[in-house]
Amino acid sequence: MQGTTRRVAVSVAVALVCLSVVGPALGAAGQAHSGGQPSIDGGGAIANAQAPPGFQSAVDPDAVVLRAAVRDDGTAAWTVAFRVRLDDENATAAFESVQDDVEANETAFTEQFATGMKRTVASAEDRTGREMALENVTVTASKERLPQEYGVLTYRFTWTNFAAADGDRLRIGDSLSGFFLDSESSLVLAWPTGYERQSVTPDPDATGNGSVTWRGPAEFGPNEPRVVVAPGGGSGLPTTLLAGIAVLVVAVAGAGWLYRSRGGGTDAPGESGAATESAAEGAATRGAADDDATGPVDADGTGGAAQVDDGPPEELLSNEERVIRLLEDNGGRIKQQQIAGEFDWTDAKTSQVVGSLRDEDAVETFRIGRENVVALPEESDL
Template identity: 70%
Template structure:
C-alpha cells in the first residue's frame, strides 16, 4: 500500500513539469485519502496523464524557479495537502515515512521524468541543459491550518536564455498548463529591472511574477524579459563606486585641515567630529532606523503567502479583511475572476458552511456566518 501511495505522489510531480510531449501516466486512485490499489503506479505509456490522481491529492501545488544571472534556475516544487481528516493524515504520514526510509526511490523516479522534460526543452530551445541535485523532503507545517508538504528541489542549468546581460525566461515551459490548485512563480535577481512579462501575471513582486491556475499558456508563454537596472552596472561596481565616494569625502576633509592648519573644518560637531564623520554617523543612524522599520513591518505575521492559499482560502481572507462581509462582484474584481468562477468558489464555501450569501437589491453579498445576522 505504501509503495503505491509513494509512486502516485511522486508521479504528480512528474506530470506537473513534463510538458505535453513527454508526460508519463499517473495510476488512478480512489477517493481523496484512500489508499491507491496495488500496482497502479506510473505506466510508461504515451497517453495524456490524468490530473492529480494520487493517494494523497494535493490541495495546493506551488512551483518556483529562481533564475540567476547566467540563466540557471533553482527549482522547488511543493505539494501541500490539508490534513483535515484521519485518512488524509494517515496517507501523508505513510508517504513521509517512505521519504525518511528511502528518499532515493522518490528522487530517482522524479529525476527520470524531469530529465525527459529537460531534454525536450533542450531540443526545443537549442540550449544545452542539465538536471542536477534532485532532493526531496516531507514535512508538516501550520499555515495556519495543518498541511503536509512534499517538496522537491533541483537545479536546471540554462533554464533561461541570456542575451548579453538580459535574461529571457520561460521558453523552457512553453505551453505549460496549470490546473486550479497550482501556481507558478518565476523570479530573477532583485537588482534586475523587468522589461516585459507575458501573459499578465496574477501577482508581481520585487523580481518575481506569479500565475495561478487554471491557466493554459500559449506556445510563446510564459515569457519574462529582465535586465540589470541602472544601465547594467553590476553590484560589485556599485560597491566600488560607494567606496570611492567615501574616500573622496575623507580626502577632501584632510586636505582642508592641512591647508587651514587648525585641525577643524566647517560643520564639525562640538565633540570634534568632522563633517565626514558626522555624515557617516548620520548614515548609520538612518540605516538603523530603516532596519527597525523593516523588522516592524515583517514581524508578527502568521499569515501564509498568497500563492499558498487555495481559491476558497483567498476568498475567506478577503471577506475577513473587509469586516466579515463583501459584495460578490467585488470578489470577482479583486481576483480578476469571471462571474462563473466566482460563483463556483463561493458556492463551494457555502456548501461547506464557511460563508453565507444574501441579496441587497441586485447585489449578492458574501458574509461570514457570524456576520450574516448583523
C-alpha cells in the same frame, strides 16, 4: 495517459513529472515506490492504475506550486511543492505514511522524479538549442501551518541554462513554451536581485518583489510564458529607496539654505547682536505658528495633533496590496463579497486576487455558512 488536451509535447512531459510523481506518493498512502504506475486523464487528475495491495485511500494535492528562481547565468533553482490540507484523519494518516517512506527511502522518490524530469529537460534542450542538465534532486516531506495544517511534499533541483542569458539581459520561459497548468497549480518565475522586469507575456495573475505568478487553469501559447529582465541601472538599490534618498537630500539642502538665509551663518563684525535678535524673533514667530498648527503640547512633550502616516495613496497600490490594506482596516478579517463591493470588482476578479494572496500565504480563506471569509494569517483561528 490521454494526451489529447496537451498540444505541446513539453507541457505533457512537465505535467507528467510534476503531477504524476506525487500521485503514487499521496494516492497510495506511502507506497509510492512499490511499483504502481500513475496515469493522468485529459483534465490533469491523478489516478493510480495499478494500486498496490495496501492501498487504502487517495489524497489529491490541494495546491501545486512550481517556482523557478533564475540566477544571472540563466541556471534556475526549482522548487515543486505539493500541498495537501490535513483536515481529516485519512489525509493525515496518508501523509504521515508518505513522510515515513521518504525518510526510509528518499532515493526511490528522487529517482522516479529525476527520470521523468530529465525527459522534460532534454525536450527543452532540443527546442532551445542550449545545453542543459538536471542536477541536485532532493525531496522532503513535512507538515506546515499556513495557518491551517498542510502536508507538503517538496522536490528541489537545479536546471542549468534554464533561461537564456542575452548580454546583460535574461530571457526566461522558452524552456516552458506551451506549458499547461491545471486548476490546482501555479507557476512562479523569479529573477535575481538587482534586475528589473522589462516585459512579460501573458499578463501574470500576480506580481511580487522580483517575481511573477500565473495560476491555473491556464495553457500558454507556443511563445509563452516569456519574461525579460535586465540589471536596474547598476545601483543595486530599489527604485523606491533611491527616490526616498533623493527627497531626503533635497530636504536637508533646503533646511540649510533656510538656516543661512535667516541669519544662522557667520555674521559680519558688529552685526551679531542684531542677527541674534532677528533669529530669536523668527524662532518665536515660528514657534507660535507651530503651536497653532499642532495644537497644545501633551504632558509627554509631544504635539496633541500629530499627523499619522497612512502609507502610499490608494492609486499607487497593487490589487493585492489594496486587499491587505482593507483587511488591516477591518480588524484582519472580512467577507470576500465585501471586498468585491468595496473595489467594484467582479466575483471572478476578486477570487483571482484573493487566490494570489492565498498562494503567497499572505491571507487565509474559509467559509462561515455560505460566505467566503478572507483573513490575515495572524487573525485566523483555523
